[in-house]
Amino acid sequence: MIVRSLLLFALAAVAEIGGAWLVWQGWREDRxxxxxxxxxxxxxxxxxxxxFQPDPNFGRILAAYGGVFVAGSLAWGMVVDKFQPDRWDYLGAAICLAGVGVIMYAPR
Structure with a gap:
């Protein structure tokens, strides 16, 4: 169940970050x-x-996805735009991903 959830978060990140990037390219880069x-x-x-997330709570899923978005955006920037994060970017992303783990996968 956790693996499925993580894969869904990854797919959501590609769709949202990729979608925002495409809009950026279309508008800001005149494509x-x-x-x-x-x-x-x-x-x-x-x-x-x-x-498709297994948890039924919209707020929890969206809050956790925020952490995935932060880390995914930095990764996207590194791969697609050749952005070079600094140690504070990495630390911030790690904190966000730890938050995802707590919000989504802590025992309840």
Missing amino acids: GALWIAAGVIALGAYGFVAT
């Missing part, structure tokens, strides 16, 4: 309306992927 449209579709897919 056009098709890039923006693809981004909007990907952002919609993100919202749908989140519904």
